[in-house]
Amino acid sequence: MAKLFRAAIMGPPGSGKGTISQRIAQSFGLQYLSSGHYLRESIAANTEAGVLVRTYVERSMLVPDHVMTRLMLPRLEHLIGHSWLLDGFPRTLSQAQALSNLCQLDLVISLNIPYETLKERLSDRWIHPVSGRVYNMGFNPPRVQGKDDITGEPLIQHDDDKPEALMARLRHYKDVAKPVINLYKSQGILHSFSGTDTDRIWPYINSLLSTKMHMQPSDFFQTQTP
Numbered sequence: 001m002a003k004l005f006r007a008a009i010m011g012p013p014g015s016g017k018g019t020i021s022q023r024i025a026q027s028f029g030l031q032y033l034s035s036g037h038y039l040r041e042s043i044a045a046n047t048e049a050g051v052l053v054r055t056y057v058e059r060s061m062l063v064p065d066h067v068m069t070r071l072m073l074p075r076l077e078h079l080i081g082h083s084w085l086l087d088g089f090p091r092t093l094s095q096a097q098a099l100s101n102l103c104q105l106d107l108v109i110s111l112n113i114p115y116e117t118l119k120e121r122l123s124d125r126w127i128h129p130v131s132g133r134v135y136n137m138g139f140n141p142p143r144v145q146g147k148d149d150i151t152g153e154p155l156i157q158h159d160d161d162k163p164e165a166l167m168a169r170l171r172h173y174k175d176v177a178k179p180v181i182n183l184y185k186s187q188g189i190l191h192s193f194s195g196t197d198t199d200r201i202w203p204y205i206n207s208l209l210s211t212k213m214h215m216q217p218s219d220f221f222q223t224q225t226p
């Protein structure tokens, strides 16, 4: 019987959540759910919800909790019987409480990356807006400069990744994330990783997940379905 595993990854913008999540999903076969991806998808679909969401995301403001829970929780309900990893959700205490009404997380990864590193990375971050694929001109450059590897479409840079917007974003992140981090710490499921290089942090996360995912089902709180 495969054991179910539910995890979330937290960290400030640019801390490597997306990059590490892709590695986790690939190495451990978890379903990967990124709040930013679903928000961009709803913006692109131009639905009523998408138009509302755009007004927040464009200004780098947090989308209201009730909109986020309506976006994310039904997707998780569809994944009953699957293992998954959440990136970017929950971001507030209210989102964390809504999530806990649906299920108990097994593990939360928190990334602590120095401000100077975040600033450098984000000023070099280029995105394929339709798919959310992320590049960095030094760390993982596209094969052709300025073009997405898969579609060949142009890459863009978010205005809020520019240094002048970053400090405020990071301060806001810290304020909002603190109670969420404290909640998961009090539940004994928080694992924090610090450093400047994803490639150096990754082996520790890899080994933690290998250990946790091979524990017996009885080591977890919830009853697992086959």
Ligand SMILES: Nc1nc2c(ncn2[C@@H]2O[C@H](COP(=O)(O)OP(=O)(O)O)[C@@H](O)[C@H]2O)c(=O)[nH]1
Residues within 6 Å of the ligand: 011, 012, 013, 014, 015, 016, 017, 018, 019, 020, 121, 122, 124, 125, 126, 134, 135, 136, 137, 138, 139, 140, 196, 197, 198, 199
């Ligand atoms: N130079 C460098 N860039 C990195 C490293 N890890 C991730 N990146 C890049 O930093 C940017 C932010 O990473 P991302 O995974 O999008 O972070 P997120 O905002 O937390 O999801 C992207 O352009 C990544 O390609 C690293 O160790 N070194």
Ligand SMILES: Nc1ncnc2c1ncn2[C@@H]1O[C@H](COP(=O)(O)OP(=O)(O)O)[C@@H](O)[C@H]1O
Residues within 6 Å of the ligand: 012, 013, 014, 035, 036, 037, 039, 056, 057, 060, 061, 062, 063, 064, 068, 087, 088, 089, 090, 091, 092, 095
């Ligand atoms: N859980 C969430 N709650 C509220 N807003 C969110 C959430 N996740 C993402 N967003 C919104 O989407 C934007 C992009 O998110 P994301 O792609 O995770 O990038 P980043 O980690 O760089 O902030 C955020 O700036 C915010 O406006």
